[in-house]
Amino acid sequence: MRQSLGHKKPKIQPKKLEKVFPFDEEQREGEWRKAKTRGIGHKANYTVAQSYAGFLGVDAVEDALVSDLALGGQAYEAPDLMSVHGCINAVMNDSEEDDDAPLVFRRANSSSKQRHLSSTSKKTDTQKDAGSNLVSNQIAQNGESSHLQNVKLLSKASSEKPPLARPNVGSLQPASHNKLITNDANPKPKDGLSDSDDDKPLSHTLNSTSVAVQRKRSMEVEKICMHSKGDNFTSGSAGNMDLSKSNIKSENSDDDKPLSLKYSSSGIVNRSASLQAVKASQSTKPLPLSVKLTSKTKEESDDSEDEKPLLSRFQSKAIGGSSMKDSNVAEKSSSKSKLNGSDKKDKSSDENSAKGGQKRPLSGANPADSSSIKKSKLSDSSASVKVKQEDFVKKESKTDDNDHLPIAQRMKKTVSSNSASISKNALHKTTSSSLKKSNIKMKKKMKDSKFSKSLKMPPGSGGGQKWTTLEHNGVIFPPPYKPHGVKMLYKGQPVDLTPEQEEVATMFAVMKDTDYASKKQFIENFMHDWRLMLGKNHIIKKFELCDFTPIYEWHLKEKEKKKQMTSEEKKVAKEEKLKQEEKYMWAIVDGVKEKVGNFRVEPPGLFRGRGEHPKMGKLKQRIRPKDITINIGKDAPIPECPIPGERWKEIKHDNTVTWLAFWNDPINPKEFKYVFLAASSSLKGQSDKEKYEKARLLKDYIQNIRANYTRDFNSKDPTKRQIAVATYLIDKLALRAGNEKDDDEADTVGCCTLKVENVELVPPNKLKFDFLGKDSIRYLNTVEVEPPVYKAIGDFQTAKRSNGGKKDKGDDLFDLLDTSKLNTHLKELMPGLTAKVFRTYNASITLDAILNKETKDGTAPEKIAVYQHANKEVAIICNHQRSVSKSHENQMSKLNEKINDLKAQREELSTDLNRARKGKPPLKDKEGKTKKNLAPEAIGKKIAQIDAKIEKMEIDKQIKEDLKTVALGTSKINYLDPRISVAWCKRHEVPIEKECDVISTCVLIFGLPVFPDIQQITTSEICMVNGRRSQLQILALLDSYTQ
């Protein structure tokens, strides 16, 4: 056991984190319970609409914040992220602004150090170094995994920290006015404020006095809250501004010593810096995130959407406010500050806008890149590398080398030639100063370039360049089939099969215990494809005469063998596999090592379609190199084909896409299977970020959109009317758009493809939906709708077909609509708006609303229960279901048994209590033994304990029952903006670590030094790390930077 601790590096870390901030198991979920009473059964009636109120409230809050700011007189312009960061920092301690740029790092270091040592003065470099050394030493002592230690430290620090947040929170919430969202036409001034926010955080921090700091902290908290409420989703720039300010200040004051120490710990910082630099150069630009967060995304919106209208709005807003100027000033003044990166970005954005809002072409992710994609990748990398190096140098000089070395090495690997210089730099401080200068310049350039890139051409927005250099090793194929020689029976007789035939027979045999094996369609398809292999004259003709049992039993035996392997053996096997796959696991994108998602080619098998899929059971042919197209950088070595004698189908060098390879789906040749980077990659994080930013942007338009469709409920134009009603359903019920489907796909529908029979009118004004959606998951929900909608649906159902006939139940309800028409319409309402955005928006806004509404003072477990409850409501809205586990019934009865057991104990104790009060000895227990003669008080205490236990178990039971069909993970990963979770944790002092399982990773988003080595990760990369994704990210990062 202990030993195990020593070994696993990556996984351990997470564990440790958890341990550091353990929550008491006992959850008393008071409110939660009540909420539950609604239970799953009620989910049917739950609609997004219920969360609207909270949503409005947010705006109000924002306004309040704004005024606050105004009063303060200071124009803080920190990006949202910053603000959040700050909060986090306060809690976690660390600095974080860094996300953005390399410069940031330094800052972060210094700031963190400062915090640690003493808030009063910044430490000198040497001081910092010392601090870092301490940390590193500690780590070293402990031994194996410095990570762990660091983590621990961090977590402790965070836990220890006195939370500032709370105080203000309450006050903020009250805000009641809800300002309507600004319409597209005239964005409010706030936006402008928000825009400006991005820039100047640093200066503020520095300036703020301790008192101010405290205040700010509280402010921050508030803001965060706001954020969580609405900020995240609302654009409230003003609020954002506040946040940023507060954040900054808070950061200064907050920093925990521990954190700073950790933070400062040399290696980490350097690494992160380098990473940041790299990223910055690339185009990931963490800054944008931050900006988006607080300031609201205006910038982002610009980036991604780039709608002129938006830009103009933002600009105007920004201009209108003093913020812009301030920001600029701040930037200048604080150029040295680490935040620079962000500042610069902001600036650049401002500048750009000033110039005319034109965005630069995406051309290169990195500034350097942009300058010349043509350059050999080496040169490109070198450019970015240089920046990195510089950062490194600085940091390294300060910190000790040990930690760094690994990183540097890594860097080298990726960068190649550069690495050497890096290491050297580390050694020589003297050079650092000059380097710094150059760095700063570089940074500026980089920022600008980044900025332009990121803003202008977000990857998601289409068309742009996604990378400049790309290296990877292709894909790995499953091992060839090994014939087992076990013969199946036909008419009771063993049959000889060729290895190919046996392989397919085995595919079927191993599925004997699944539902598929008894489905007609499955068997039909399987037999069809298998017969092709057997040939016309094979004795095997009829499925009914086949007996796969021998093969099935062989399979069971193999499985058992595997199970019986000792852990030692398993470990060895695992390591071997890892060794084999190692080279395929990573890609180098613009000089940064990133994890590849699905580098394993899908093995052959029988297609397992979901629901009543017409192709289930078909043979999924083995994929060979000749089926695969590789996409890779022009200058990168072409991956060697892993199967001797074979070759790739094609090599491409398309930098406008993110896939590394693809092949045609053998089941549906029209479709493709792509190999992408892992969720933890910056490319994915970036698009995630864009997704959430777009959702956030919707908040500014939603009011108008709703007014719009409400008006069109009664439109005389039937198409308009259908669009209005469909939009309403998508908004209110979070339905999917519903693309047309071919006959060879499962018969499922979405909004646009709803059939007449899928909706039932329930007088007076309810609609009952019953249909199979994506994954053939049933959507069953009865909701009350506005009368005009009710009437419209009825009209659509009875309307004439285009050919004049009468619609029947299988006809399209929205016969004049399809997804492209709908989305075209939506895009007119808001740039980039699609049906999916409503889902994201409503999921996140609902989380936000519930958290704000239901979180009360209380224990951490209570708060977490609130979070879970909110998560559950979102899952219900999105109709994320799961099948009830096989052991569910079993588990429930066990729980009941235990409860009954406890109740019996309670009874017995209560008898004893009565006797004890009368001075009598307790009765003998079941086995006839005599019990201790306890004092009545002692017995009473025991009873109370048991009562508490019973109550907890009852609650657990209830939760379990309620969640048995609800899948929380999907929304957590794909729909809930992690910034909401982070802000909430911060505000309510819920440890970010594991508590809400979602969140541990979010830390990364903000560049918090949870894992020192990861620190460098910038916002953009991680961005939306939730749940599992966060885990992945953490591990991936650790792997990539720590090894």
Add this chain to the structure above:
DNA sequence: CGCACGAAATCGGGATTCGCTAA
């Protein structure tokens, strides 16, 4: 020596995460 108590070790299975691949 036997017993009570508590800490450490071990075990078992529920909970969570991961990997996969369909949609």
Add this chain to the structure above:
DNA sequence: CTTAGCGAATCCCGATTTCGTGC
């Protein structure tokens, strides 16, 4: 190219057993 659920793998925690200590 994102979103989704499933089954397997892994983690985690409580329950049970074992071990150690003191009376």
